[in-house]
Amino acid sequence: MTAAIVIGANSSIAQSVIERLLSDRKVEHVTAISRNTNPDLQSKFASSLRWICCDYSEVAIKQVCISLHAQEKNFSHVFICNGLLHSAQVAPEKRLEDINTEKLQTIFHANTIVPMLWLANLAPLLKSEIDCSVAVFSARVGSIEDNCSGGWYAYRASKSALNMLIKTASIEFWRRAPNVKLIAFHPGTTDTQLSKPFQTNVPKGKLFTPKFVASSLLEIMESLDRDGGAEFIDWQGEPIPW
């Protein structure tokens, strides 16, 4: 039975990914993991969706991965969607004076540490006879080479650090589980809670729906070769400089 894991499952894009995977029968079963439940999706796909609530502590992540191991499924798709740009306490920095310890720690924890703890703990589950694509949600602003506009220190740097961790992990995966392909994915500016305060200057036609992004990502995952390298790519499948 082919199966998928979607982490950060209450992200708007993640919800569209789950809908797409199960409506199109791309996989037979999805395990969704989030801090909160989602009664609508859970009742819509009651027979094919297992929903796990997790506070993303290291202990809880390990426990979830142990329970996934017991399911004995072959995972063909993994999506790690966690990301934080702003909250009631945190706004992206416009200038150096806006930087502080708490902000850096909060953003790095959500964007870098939590996704990497998942990837590390999932590693033993993903080695199998079938190909497995792992999309970790990054952002173009995490590209060091592409950084022309500055600002958003914590968010940018947390995604750059995430990219480095993905690239480094891909070298180990190639040795330990060559069936796994790692993708650092930039969805483009997508109409979600995360981008809401920053949508004013988005050019016409460049604010994507979560549905569009989910479909694009699934097509890209089908098309990529398992060549042992990690890819940093956007919603069109175009490479982004690391």
Ligand SMILES: NC(=O)c1ccc[n+]([C@@H]2O[C@H](COP(=O)([O-])OP(=O)(O)OC[C@H]3O[C@@H](n4cnc5c(N)ncnc54)[C@H](OP(=O)(O)O)[C@@H]3O)[C@@H](O)[C@H]2O)c1
């Ligand atoms: N929207 C855009 O324009 C855009 C552009 C570039 C990159 N991205 C990236 O795309 C991904 C999905 O974002 P989205 O646009 O769908 O945003 P969203 O709807 O706001 O989803 C936020 C995601 O982050 C998780 N999350 C929130 N706070 C967290 C915390 N403190 N610790 C750990 N996880 C936390 C949520 O998990 P729960 O399920 O547990 O709530 C959810 O998966 C993110 O990685 C984001 O950086 C988005």
